[in-house]
Amino acid sequence: MGQAYTVTEINQYIKNMFIRDPYLNHIYVKGEVSNCKYHTSGHIYFTLKDSQGQLTCVMFAGQRRGLTFLMEEGQSVIVLGSISVYERDGKYQLYANKIILDGLGALYERFEKLKKDLQAEGLFDKAKKKAIPPYPKRVGIVTASTGAAIQDIINISKRRNPYVQLILYPALVQGAGAAESIVRGIKALDKLKPDVIIVGRGGGSIEDLWAFNEEIVARAIYSSSTPIISAVGHETDVTIADYVADLRAPTPSAAAELAVNDYITFTNLLQDYKRRIFKAAMNNVTYHQSKLRELKLRLLYASPSYQIKQKRQQLMDMEQRLSYLMERKLKDAQHRLELYITRLEGLSPLAKLKKGYALVRGEDGLPVQSIKKVIKDDELMITLIDGEIISKVVDTRELMREDR
DSSP states (O other), rough: OOOOOOOHHHHHHHHHHHOOHHHHHHHEEEEEEEEEEETTSSOEEEEEEEEEEEEEEEOOGGGGGOOOSOOOOOOOEEEEEEEEEEEETTTTEEEEEEEGGGOOOOOOOHHHHHHHHHHHHHHHHGGGGGOOOSSSEEEEEEESSSHHHHHHHHHHHHHHHSSEEEEEEEOOSSTTTTHHHHHHHHHEEEEEEEHHHEEEOOOOOTTTTTGSHHHHHHHHHHOSSSSSEEEEESSOOOOHHHHHEEEEEESHHHHHHHSSHHHHHHHHHHHHHHEEEEEEEHHHHHHHHHHHHHHHHHHHSSSSHHHHHHHHHHHHHHHHHHHHHHHHHHHHHHHHHHHHHHHHHHHHHHHHTTTOOOOOOTTTBBOOOOOGGGGTTOOEEETTTTEEEEEEEEOOOOOOOTOO
């Protein structure tokens, strides 16, 4: 027995097959409307049928903005959408992106054919698109001289930047000769060399917008040396001009927003740049001033005159210290000398003599220290403070001591 798959796995597998098929992801289906129901959620559920079959369809609420008529039973329509599988029921159905009445089908066929041819030729190549200048001075406009489109562009341009010059080429944007008029407008403004050109008009039916699907308009936009912004219809309307233009705007108002810079924002940005530049400059000046002061100090410290002053100051300090040390040394020596003098004076015979004492010397000139050193009739020399006395020994007497 082979591997068994779940119902969900089968439905997912089949759905992936539908998703990978490019033809089923962008397909036009023509048929008669049947079982049409407008749901409270905004979705439209209906069936397309012909003589031999039928196809379940749904248009979600988000896609209904491009629907310009009320769907009814029996209408012949052409539905643009993708076919996929609704996994819960295991049924495939058509998910509608756009629905038009069958009478407009020929226009859509022309649209798709021209789109395919121009794309193959490279007119939609993004690499060839010109950049929109961020700060235009002159803006060319190709549109009708009356109507909401030109008024919206003028109002928004004045609000964003009243200094931008607007140059209008009043062109036909609908009906016979409209395509030729638009081409003349593009070429005329391109010769004037504005910074950017807006080509567009307000919303309308596919027939109303058809001039912007003409090949001559597409080639005029592609050949322009001036960057072009397309602004045709409402956000859901897409024309050949949108694919060829350097930038697509969903509405004329949006085109003015994209083409004209906001002057107030620009001036605020300039002020911010000015503040930042001034701050950076001041920081740079402060840094270099500090660096200069540092270098001046380093140069001063390294200069011969400063070194001489430093050495001179050091010598003066050393001289003062040496003088102080010498003076202190002398004072210490003087103090010790005075002590020695005092001590010597205490040992000096002269000091003894000053106190009334006398120095007795014998005939040999030596001091007599005991009565035993002399005898009767020895001559003695008695030295006093103011002179000498010569005498003879008459007698000697020994002192009586208490311990005897």
